[in-house]
Amino acid sequence: MRVLLVHGLLNANWWLLPLARKLRSEGFDPAVFGYASVLHGPERAIPALAQRLCREPVAAIVGHSLGGLIALEALRQAPDAQVTRVVCLGSPLRGSATARTLAAHGWGRPMLGRSAGLLQAGLSEWNGPAQVGVVAGDVARGMGRLFARFDGDSDGTVGLEETRLPGIADHCIVHSSHTGLVFSADAAAQAAAFLRDGRFKALLPEGEGKS
Known part of the structure; x- marks a missing residue:
């Protein structure tokens, strides 16, 4: 399966090479879509990804953080793409409090x-044909703790x-920080x-399944 x-x-x-290696060991055929997230952002990345999805026989997408939002928005623009499943790793699909805090301060906007716009707003829902799964982390270690207060974990x-x-x-949910999701064996x-x-996969309660 091309991912x-x-x-x-x-x-x-x-940055995605460790994840690509793990998915390759699971029998997948991974490739990487790169874009200039700060200089050009979603305005160029989304149509570029949509065009690639229409050109290539890609069956699935795995997006980390902003990458998950880019993937879903590209699929909205490419309804005939062959993508059947999308995995979002730590993507703020409903908008990011960290991004909103950074955007409110001049020093954070760069x-x-x-x-900035897509990260702050997120999406309202997903109603596309592709199945979407989200892997979230619960280790509160990252820059967001300096800028935002979260409701819950x-x-x-x-x-x-x-x-x-x-x-x-x-x-x-896997036991990982935001950055760590790309390197996590459990997330992969x-x-x-x-x-x-x-x-x-259903996760066993701690202690079960061990001898």
Whole structure:
């Protein structure tokens, strides 16, 4: 299965290489979509991704953080794409409190660049044909703790409630920070499960299944 990986804000293609290796070991054929998240942002990335999805036989997408939002918006513009499943890793699908705080201060706006609008607003729902699953982290270690207060648990940058979008097919939580989701073996395994079956693996309570 051809899977396209989409990175998040302030990242580049190489950032996704560990995730690509893990998915390749699970039998997938990963490729990477890169874009200038600050300089050009979604305005160029979304149509460019939509065009690529129409040109190539891509069956699924895995997007980290902003990459998940870019992926879903590209699929809105490419309704005939062959993508059947999307996994969002720590994506603030309902908008990011961290981004809104940064945007409210002059010193924080350059960090968001042209991606500020999409990160702040997020989406209202998902009603496209592709199944969407979200893997969220619960280790509150990240820059978001310096700029935003979250209602409930977070991965340090994105609140768990910010990842719960009406219309998604499944949602799971792994023990990881926001940045760590790209490197997490558990996150990769859950992504692989959803790409195959359209649902995440049930996690055993701590202590069960061990001898």
